Amino acid sequence: MTLPVVVGVDGSDSSLRAIDGAADQAALHRLPLRLVHASLWERYEGPAASTQSAEAAFEHRLVQEILDHATDRVRGSHPGVNVASEIVPEDAQAALLREARRAAAVVTGCRGRGPITGALLGSVSRSLVMRAPCPVVVVRHPLRNLPGDRSIVVGVGGTTSSIAAVHFAFREAEARRCPLHVVRAWHRPAHRLQAHPLLVGSPAHEQEEQAAALLEDALHEAERAYPGVPVHRVVTEGTALSVLLTHAAAAGLLVLGSPRRRGPLRLPLKGLAHTVLQHADCPVAVVPAVLARERV
Template sequence: MTLPLVVGVDGSEAGLWAADWATDEAALHGLELRIVHASLWERYEGPVFTHSDEVPAERALAQDIVGRAAERARQRNPGVKITVDIIPDDAEAALLREARRAAAVVTGCRGRGPITGALLGSVSRSLATHASSPVVVVRGTLHNRQGANGRIVLGVGDAASSTAAIRFAFREAEARRCALDAVRAWRRPAHKPPAHPLLAGDAAHHYEDQTPALLDDALRDAEQEHPHVLTHRVTAEGPAHHVLLTYSATADLLVLGAPRRHPPFALPLGRVAHAALQHADCPVAVVPQRAAPHPEAAQ
């Protein structure tokens, strides 16, 4: 069964940006687009009005939010199949539940007003930390959100957190027929390491020299599966979050991996993903990589 692409909307401009991006993405991959709005009022107040023909203001607002997003999506691409739903729950719980049966979950980077904006930011971070499907936070300039650069940037980290992200990035690049920049940062050691009999010269050169080989190993399988994707290997010295934020300025999508463990042993969102969700100049996809179960979980 093909899973839908889910987008959460809240009536904000950022939510409409997310709906626009999700519409284009659904059309690109031939997916159904599911537009959802979470409203706690639906849980606590909705049944009181079942005997009345009058639509309460809160219900009317929720209907207007999903209705406007759906109409905007239909105008943007009439060929995309669209469903809408108003979920009686808070946004975080609703979208985490939606992620269990979604190809990906798309959300905006902020909500309506300063208070709601902070709340939506927490929802985005929670999704990126806990969701079982890829999460795309739509942010950045209009130029970048519309895919005008013809380039996806993939942050390649450890194998434990990158494999699923690499596959996701290559599928996106192939569907968009765009180039893929696979970026791996490296750092000079903070302290001079002790001399090693097999290492000659400056130790920093060893770190620099081994980075291309690590990229080759990480990308080998995906390149064989997607031979038509034009891949550029990029190695750069510096903190990974600084390097990737720089490359996000001319990217249509930044793809990062995030390790997952089985509940209740959740792993915190890493520094790189956290910085990207806050500051990237383009949409950010955080792709979960399932880690081995925590030893205590088997007991």
């Protein structure tokens, strides 16, 4: 079974950016594209209702026009992509989480509120990143076509949470025929202990060596599986946030792993991932640690 790339459609500028990113992803991997508009109007006063109100009928026509426009947009830019659309009688969050169960990836925009719109992660995007069982690609800005943005950057955290993200990044780099930058940050110990006269090597050097070893562990399997991908190892002193944002500034995609748990209790979206999603200058893919083989 070929799983589609799924994107939520609501007619906003953020949605249009997500549609463009999703179409690129579908074309790149030769996957179908599924456009989904979630509308609670359809649940209560759908087109099959015998007593459909004029307001509900207008809403349905408006939604259909939004989907038709999105479909035409994809067919105009990517005529080879098999695109389908559907109006789903649910709220957007529930609909896209359900769609994510049978998607190769979900692509979403990022909408904020108030005077700093675009700097805040929208509630639907936040929920998808926290809970979706497939990779979620968040597109904050219009897709660029700069000379340096064909590279892909993947951040390596804990080995367990990074393996799926690293494999995803290698697949993307292979499909895009671009180099992959594998990044691991390290920092000096906050308090340096008094050195023993029989011990050699500085704490900082030990931290750097540990970071390099962890990066090699994360690369071991993927590098053998994708021998044609040019890999640049980056082991840099600094905070993970600053290192990732610096390398993402000229990249086409930043990939992060997510150590999600199964069941109703999920890890909160906070700290590094949340801040990266708010400020990265390129699309960000968040990949759950447990990822089915057939997904993108």
